[in-house]
Amino acid sequence: MLSSAFQCTRRxxxxxxxxxxxxxxxxxxxxxxxxxxERAIRTKLTSMLKPDHVxxxxxxxxxxxxxGSESHFRVLVVSSQFEGLPLIQxxxxxxxxxxxxxxxxxxxxxxxxxTPEQWGKDPSLGKSPSCMGGSRDDHTVEExxxxxxx
Amino acid sequence: xxxxxxSTARCLRSGAAVCVPRQADGRVWSAxxxxxxxxxDLQKDLGEMVKKDKVVVFIKGTPAQPMCGFSNAVVQILRxxxxxxxxxxxVLEDQDLxxxxxVFSNWPxxxxxxxxxxxxxxxxxxxxxxxxxxxxxxxxxLGIRSALLDAEKESK
Numbered sequence: 001m002l003s004s005a006f007q008c009t010r011r012x013x014x015x016x017x018x019x020x021x022x023x024x025x026x027x028x029x030x031x032x033x034x035x036x037x038e039r040a041i042r043t044k045l046t047s048m049l050k051p052d053h054v055x056x057x058x059x060x061x062x063x064x065x066x067x068g069s070e071s072h073f074r075v076l077v078v079s080s081q082f083e084g085l086p087l088i089q090x091x092x093x094x095x096x097x098x099x100x101x102x103x104x105x106x107x108x109x110x111x112x113x114x115t116p117e118q119w120g121k122d123p124s125l126g127k128s129p130s131c132m133g134g135s136r137d138d139h140t141v142e143e144x145x146x147x148x149x150x
Numbered sequence: 151x152x153x154x155x156x157s158t159a160r161c162l163r164s165g166a167a168v169c170v171p172r173q174a175d176g177r178v179w180s181a182x183x184x185x186x187x188x189x190x191d192l193q194k195d196l197g198e199m200v201k202k203d204k205v206v207v208f209i210k211g212t213p214a215q216p217m218c219g220f221s222n223a224v225v226q227i228l229r230x231x232x233x234x235x236x237x238x239x240x241v242l243e244d245q246d247l248x249x250x251x252x253v254f255s256n257w258p259x260x261x262x263x264x265x266x267x268x269x270x271x272x273x274x275x276x277x278x279x280x281x282x283x284x285x286x287x288x289x290x291x292l293g294i295r296s297a298l299l300d301a302e303k304e305s306k
Contacts, residue, residue, distance in 0.1 A: 087275045095258055102258040109259060111274050129219035134210045
């Protein structure tokens with residue numbers, strides 16, 4: 001699964017001269033390298049839904065899973081592709097874009113799917129409810145976490 | 151096993167009869183057939199389950215003790231609207247149900263909400279419907295008067 005996440009996800013960072021890092025600062029590791037699932041989600045949403053704006057939030061730390069997990073996500077997608085579509089169709093488009101992740105390592109996905117106009121009126125990000133510990137003894141979550149690590 | 155589940159889902163979605171895999175040996179074949187029959191039976195049962203009650207939810211835990219924040223949100227929203235007569239199925243008690251309902255709805259996560267046999271969505275959609283007033287209207291179509299309407303009346 002992750003082989004597709006690593007394809008075509010090289011980041012080409014063009015530094016404008018005014019922000020080029022100075023020589024004596026050491027470069028740090030690209031944080032995305034440690035978050036392959038998050039990167040794959042962002043890449044797929046971007047390529048399939050051509051959004052004006054996309055946010056991918058790893059909320060695994062809010063749930064009963066080990067630190068560093070990539071199992072619970074919240075995404076906000078703003079795309080004109082959602083115009084005229086009821087919520088369920090919008091969510092199905094997002095699910096379709098992320099079906100590989102949802103069938104392997106992602107256990108929970110909260111979705112906000114807005115048109116550019118809706119986002120303009122209300123740019124807030126929703127808040128996920130508190131975890132009630134359901135993932136703690138859930139062996140299917142363990143399997144998904146393992147799939148994410150492989 | 152995963153490929154069997156996927157092939158069952160494909161057969162069911164296309165409306166074709168359940169496909170019986172080529173016989174490898176007597177024991178494997180009968181186990182596969184039993185599995186496919188059970189999966190097909192579950193899909194049929196789900197078709198009936200979602201129509202038996204006006205409001206049907208598939209959640210983790212029970213309305214009295216939800217085991218997941220998103221499932222709890224669904225329960226709380228229904229409670230706020232005074233919907234207390236609905237069918238709630240706990241997917242944590244039955245792995246086959248948990249996977250079967252995802253195939254049935256073509257929806258990858260739990261909770262799942264059905265109104266009058268029609269799939270509505272998950273927690274996010276129910277929450278947005280609650281926030282924008284659509285839920286009151288949808289409940290009205292089911293013949294359920296939302297408690298929030300009475301609360302609004304009292305406050306005026």
